[in-house]
Amino acid sequence: MAIVQREYPKGAIKIINTKTLEDLGDIVGVGDKVHVVELHPNKRWIYSISRDGYVSKIDTYSLQMVRQVRVGVDSRGLALSYDGKYLLAGNYEPASAVILDAETLAPLKIILAYGIDYDGNSIKSRVANVYGINKYKLFAINLKEVGETWFIEQKPPFKIVKTFKTGIILHELNALAEDERYIAVTSQVDNTYTIIDVE
16 A cells, blocks of 8 residues: 655655555655555556656565656646556646656656636646546546646547536546546536546
8 A cells, every 4th residue: 555645754655565554664755745646557666746746656566766757846646547658747837748658757748738718818727637547548637727628548649639628727537437437527616517428
């Protein structure tokens, strides 16, 4: 089990053996206020993203951080592709989503988060929550200020295949069930809960 310790010691991930409940120690140096932890399908690797923009790769065998890259200065979301080959990191600043090679953490593509808001203004937008819809081999991202949810293919060239207007100041983005057919998007300002049929 990987437990996020946001503030102490300046961001760490505690590892617990869930069979024995033994505390196996802390992975430190993963950045300030770790926000999301993702587990690779082969269970060998753990990935995390911190609010100060660091994506870290942790080896579950040695319990050591093996790679780290900075993708932004204010980051929030992280999602892993169905096959474990790609990561998508969502940034508040700069307004973008970054696709990474999951093995090397090399950046492969930057998707700028710009669009038209509900008042018709062209603006940049923070990328709030992101999600890997692995049954459908898609990433979903929320553009907070633009009020749109984008669906991106989980393979090169990482094409944006669909966008939806889903609310004013978007926040959470989650699947409603294991089959991932329905995705729920929440809005902080107009208090809406939007359901998208991914299929």
